Amino acid sequence: MKIQETSNLLRPVFLTIIGLGILISATTAFAETIKIGVITDRVGNSAAWAKPVEEGLEMALKEINGSNGVLGKQIELLYESDQSKPDISATKARKLIDAGVVAILSISNSPSTQQAQTVTMKAKIPHMTPANSADYLTKKLNNNYFFQMGPLGSTQIRTLMAYNKKNNFKRVALVKDNSGLGTYLGKIFKQNLEKGGTSIVAEQTIEIGSTDAIAQLQKVRAAKPDAIYHSGIVVSSMATFFKAYHQLGMKQPILGSFNLSVPRYLEVIPGLLEGVTFIDAFDPDKKEAKVFINKYKKEYGKVPFALPAYGYDGLHVMVNAIQRAGSTDPDTIRAALAATKGYVGALGAKGTSVDFSKDRAGFSKQGAVVRVIKNNTHGPVVHSGY
Amino acid sequence: MTDFLELTVSIGEAGCIYGLVALSYLLVLRPTGIINFASGEWAALGAFVAVTLISQEKLPWIIGLPLAALAVGAVGWMTERLTVRPLVDRGAPVLSPILALLGMLIFYREMYSWMWGVDNLFVPMPFGFGRVEIGPFAGTSQSFFIMAVTVTVFVLTWFFFEKTIWGKAFEAVALNRMAAALMGINLKLVAGLAFAGGAVIAAFAGILQAPITTVHFLMGLPLAIKGFTALVIGGVGRVEGALLGGLTLALAEKLTIRYAPIPSGFALGIPFLLLILFLMIRPGGILRAKGAD
Amino acid sequence: MRGFTIWGVFIGSLMALAFGLEGYAADLFRKLLLTATLCVGFNFLFGIAGQIAFSHIAFYGIGAYGVVILGFQLDFPLPLAILGAVLTCGVIALVVAIPSTRLEGFFLALATLAFAQLFSVVLLQGGEITGGPQGLSGYPTPDLFGIKLEGRAYTVVISIVFLSTLAILLLIDRSWFGRACRAVRDNSATAAAMGVNVFRIKVAAFTLTSTLAGVAGVTYAFVDNYLSPIVFGLEPMFLLLFMIIIGGTGRHVGAIIGAILLFLAPEVLEEWVGRHYLLFFGILVVGTILFQPNGLIGMWETLWKRWNRRAIPR
Numbered sequence: 001m002k003i004q005e006t007s008n009l010l011r012p013v014f015l016t017i018i019g020l021g022i023l024i025s026a027t028t029a030f031a032e033t034i035k036i037g038v039i040t041d042r043v044g045n046s047a048a049w050a051k052p053v054e055e056g057l058e059m060a061l062k063e064i065n066g067s068n069g070v071l072g073k074q075i076e077l078l079y080e081s082d083q084s085k086p087d088i089s090a091t092k093a094r095k096l097i098d099a100g101v102v103a104i105l106s107i108s109n110s111p112s113t114q115q116a117q118t119v120t121m122k123a124k125i126p127h128m129t130p131a132n133s134a135d136y137l138t139k140k141l142n143n144n145y146f147f148q149m150g151p152l153g154s155t156q157i158r159t160l161m162a163y164n165k166k167n168n169f170k171r172v173a174l175v176k177d178n179s180g181l182g183t184y185l186g187k188i189f190k191q192n193l194e195k196g197g198t199s200i201v202a203e204q205t206i207e208i209g210s211t212d213a214i215a216q217l218q219k220v221r222a223a224k225p226d227a228i229y230h231s232g233i234v235v236s237s238m239a240t241f242f243k244a245y246h247q248l249g250m251k252q253p254i255l256g257s258f259n260l261s262v263p264r265y266l267e268v269i270p271g272l273l274e275g276v277t278f279i280d281a282f283d284p285d286k287k288e289a290k291v292f293i294n295k296y297k298k299e300y301g302k303v304p305f306a307l308p309a310y311g312y313d314g315l316h317v318m319v320n321a322i323q324r325a326g327s328t329d330p331d332t333i334r335a336a337l338a339a340t341k342g343y344v345g346a347l348g349a350k351g352t353s354v355d356f357s358k359d360r361a362g363f364s365k366q367g368a369v370v371r372v373i374k375n376n377t378h379g380p381v382v383h384s385g386y
Numbered sequence: 387m388t389d390f391l392e393l394t395v396s397i398g399e400a401g402c403i404y405g406l407v408a409l410s411y412l413l414v415l416r417p418t419g420i421i422n423f424a425s426g427e428w429a430a431l432g433a434f435v436a437v438t439l440i441s442q443e444k445l446p447w448i449i450g451l452p453l454a455a456l457a458v459g460a461v462g463w464m465t466e467r468l469t470v471r472p473l474v475d476r477g478a479p480v481l482s483p484i485l486a487l488l489g490m491l492i493f494y495r496e497m498y499s500w501m502w503g504v505d506n507l508f509v510p511m512p513f514g515f516g517r518v519e520i521g522p523f524a525g526t527s528q529s530f531f532i533m534a535v536t537v538t539v540f541v542l543t544w545f546f547f548e549k550t551i552w553g554k555a556f557e558a559v560a561l562n563r564m565a566a567a568l569m570g571i572n573l574k575l576v577a578g579l580a581f582a583g584g585a586v587i588a589a590f591a592g593i594l595q596a597p598i599t600t601v602h603f604l605m606g607l608p609l610a611i612k613g614f615t616a617l618v619i620g621g622v623g624r625v626e627g628a629l630l631g632g633l634t635l636a637l638a639e640k641l642t643i644r645y646a647p648i649p650s651g652f653a654l655g656i657p658f659l660l661l662i663l664f665l666m667i668r669p670g671g672i673l674r675a676k677g678a679d
Numbered sequence: 680m681r682g683f684t685i686w687g688v689f690i691g692s693l694m695a696l697a698f699g700l701e702g703y704a705a706d707l708f709r710k711l712l713l714t715a716t717l718c719v720g721f722n723f724l725f726g727i728a729g730q731i732a733f734s735h736i737a738f739y740g741i742g743a744y745g746v747v748i749l750g751f752q753l754d755f756p757l758p759l760a761i762l763g764a765v766l767t768c769g770v771i772a773l774v775v776a777i778p779s780t781r782l783e784g785f786f787l788a789l790a791t792l793a794f795a796q797l798f799s800v801v802l803l804q805g806g807e808i809t810g811g812p813q814g815l816s817g818y819p820t821p822d823l824f825g826i827k828l829e830g831r832a833y834t835v836v837i838s839i840v841f842l843s844t845l846a847i848l849l850l851i852d853r854s855w856f857g858r859a860c861r862a863v864r865d866n867s868a869t870a871a872a873m874g875v876n877v878f879r880i881k882v883a884a885f886t887l888t889s890t891l892a893g894v895a896g897v898t899y900a901f902v903d904n905y906l907s908p909i910v911f912g913l914e915p916m917f918l919l920l921f922m923i924i925i926g927g928t929g930r931h932v933g934a935i936i937g938a939i940l941l942f943l944a945p946e947v948l949e950e951w952v953g954r955h956y957l958l959f960f961g962i963l964v965v966g967t968i969l970f971q972p973n974g975l976i977g978m979w980e981t982l983w984k985r986w987n988r989r990a991i992p993r
Binding site: 043044045047048051178183203204205207208209210211212214215216218219221222235236239240243246247248249264267268269270271272 | 526
């Protein structure tokens with residue numbers, strides 16, 4: 001009788017102890033992650049650009065965690081959406097810092113990254129943008145904790161100018177839109193073109209939401225430029241630009257920013273982009289790029305382009321730095337990031353690498369490539385660097 | 387000179403799109419007194435449905451265009467039924483439905499990005515992309531198509547208001563709700579039809595514009611603002627006013643961009659300066675309402 | 680006595696939060712206070728003075744950009760820069776108000792909407808002065824009597840700005856000015872017949888509230904030390920309108936409740952619903968308007984009355 005009662009008691013106690021044990025090890029297993037914050041945009045103006053970058057991040061995450069993570073722990077990405085609103089971006093940065101992230105990646109737009117940067121600067125947390133291209137991000141604020149991997153606007157225009165040296169365009173037109181980045185890139189393009197001795201004979205802005213760009217392009221046509229540089233980034237304005245260009249029967253060569261490296265344009269304005277030259281950060285013939293393309297095709301079933309590669313390279317560089325730092329201390333990670341040199345990812349021209357040791361904007365100045373659109377596809381690289 | 391003639395086609399095209407949106411506002415505003423800022427979102431919905439019907443299901447425009455417009459009309463009807471009628475029934479001040487519709491603006495936009503994604507989408511042009519010359523005027527086939535459809539819509543709407551009994555009912559409600567109700571006019575039906583009609587017309591604007599500018603979930607608000615500016619300029623009293631307002635706005639915009647010696651960035655402020663000017667000098671718009679001085 | 684107790688509790692808890700919160704919570708709190716400041720000001724203009732103006736956020740921007748331009752580009756000493764920015768707001772508000780007074784209802788809304796859009800264009804095209812699309816950054820946090828105004832200290836400053844704005848608005852609401860504003864709102868012809876100078880009241884109400892928005896703007900400039908034109912655009916203005924409608928138009932407490940609810944709602948909704956939280960946000964806005972056109976404060980009062988009625992012994 002007594003033995004029965006005892007074993008009746010023992011079983012539930014035993015099970016409870018095992019259960020607790022599993023629970024404890026499970027929670028400690030969960031606690032054993034290294035958290036990296038990601039500020040993205042899921043609902044606003046940058047949503048279309050941020051989504052492919054997130055896909056690249058996720059792919060890199062799977063790879064890293066699949067090969068035992070870093071420092072013996074798994075990486076966990078904490079996503080926050082800032083609606084492309086700079087003040088919200090700063091708040092989200094604080095939220096992520098309070099949540100215990102060791103670093104933050106910003107993949108929303110440049111002004112949002114800038115305002116978030118004011119927070120990471122004070123909090124001394126490593127902060128990186130894999131794709132933003134605004135030069136002012138590393139120039140305006142003296143924030144040693146901030147790193148930029150996107151191809152700078154200045155790098156883009158100089159590469160285009162170098163490619164066109166043989167053409168010797170003396171008089172060019174500049175077309176942009178009234179988005180923040182479009183206007184800013186336009187300013188950078190103009191500065192560098194004028195410094196290089198080219199004169200801007202017409203400068204036009206295509207408003208977001210306009211139904212056609214005939215008036216703007218008529219003005220451009222009247223100025224008789226040798227070529228047209230385009231720094232705009234909003235798809236609808238770009239669409240009206242190309243339609244007007246063809247409708248007016250214009251023939252000047254068009255040179256575009258890295259925005260045209262997004263294949264979406266080939267789908268929504270097919271056939272109107274023949275012969276257009278553009279900047280890309282991605283050379284699909286590069287060895288590392290080919291590897292990335294195959295992995296991406298296997299994972300998502302479609303062909304990647306620059307945007308997912310930004311996410312992919314970005315997370316790898318960050319994790320690489322954490323590995324070299326050997327700890328999750330922010331200052332040590334920052335130092336390791338700053339020492340990043342010679343990293344060859346999926347992005348960048350052949351023979352170039354990411355280098356933060358001399359400049360917190362680490363995309364190689366020689367890393368931008370020039371491609372031409374032929375037969376409604378992005379053609380191979382015809383030029384790189386300057 | 388050829389530039390100017392070509393520009394007139396561009397002005398006509400843009401003016402028609404703005405005019406359609408303005409007409410959408412007008413159709414709702416007159417009988418109900420409600421300013422529907424979500425008109426832009428109805429235009430966007432038209433464009434999205436056109437993507438599904440014309441781009442994806444490959445229906446021809448002759449079927450896709452009216453079908454998409456009718457679908458949006460149904461949405462307009464539902465909107466009135468669900469978010470406006472309860473407020474009107476309760477005697478809420480006219481501001482409440484206006485604000486409820488602003489809330490619907492957010493809801494619509496997010497629905498679109500959920501249902502169709504955040505990327506820009508494509509609608510093919512019905513007559514292909516190419517330069518078309520009609521006399522001294524040159525444009526794309528789409529430009530002339532837009533103008534043709536717009537004029538047709540305006541003529542039909544004018545006809546509705548002037549010649550049909552329903553149109554007279556709308557006018558009656560606009561002039562005096564109480565009297566109209568006393569005469570036996572079903573106020574609820576008029577309101578529902580007004581919203582449905584406004585939605586159909588806004589949808590036209592969106593669908594016609596879609597092949598040129600592509601379709602995106604954020605495309606509604608700029609259209610709503612432009613349409614509203616056109617409405618104020620043209621005057622809220624008459625159907626023709628909406629089109630006139632749209633053309634005037636387009637004229638001011640394009641002429642400034644093409645010929646004014648100011649940086650093009652500042653040319654973007656023109657519509658707003660125009661608006662302020664009109665409000666200061668002639669708040670009634672260019673065309674006075676019938677029955678007014 | 681009861682009034683004082685409520686006030687005491689309110690100010691006390693505000694200060695407790697200001698001193699106690701840090702990090703993310705403090706950041707949310709700071710931005711919430713600024714939003715609430717804008718809401719009570721806009722509520723006075725819209726709900727009490729009856730002017731549908733969409734320019735409130737533009738004046739927020741004029742204050743913010745003003746203090747940074749005067750203080751760090753023209754190198755005015757900070758107190759002077761603040762004064763200058765606030766004065767600029769006042770002057771511009773007068774310039775906008777005077778011709779606008781003869782516009783009624785939605786025409787006023789349009790004129791102020793156009794003004795707000797023009798302001799955005801100026802910010803974007805302002806070159807080096809306004810920083811254009813890249814905004815203004817890199818200016819330092821000021822210090823007051825040796826204490827650096829950041830973190831907790833700054834939260835206290837913002838709380839004081841909020842309380843002062845609220846106090847000013849409450850005081851004038853209870854004065855003859857408030858009554859005059861309401862009279863003009865309800866029927867300007869009758870008000871004029873009763874001897875109210877409608878023109879002056881309208882201009883005064885607009886100028887005062889816009890200047891208060893400018894003061895809030897000056898405070899915003901040092902929250903993250905970065906000004907981007909996006910923050911001062913059209914969408915934040917619509918959100919402000921939603922806030923006071925949902926809270927209860929014309930009621931100060933309503934404005935504060937609306938600010939708290941609609942500011943925190945996206946944060947909370949995103950936690951619960953994830954990616955498409957704006958969908959539910961839109962439904963929330965529409966739902967509140969449908970079920971409670973008097974706003975949440977109206978609902979609260981109805982419940983309060985019902986509860987009180989039950990409590991009275993028969």
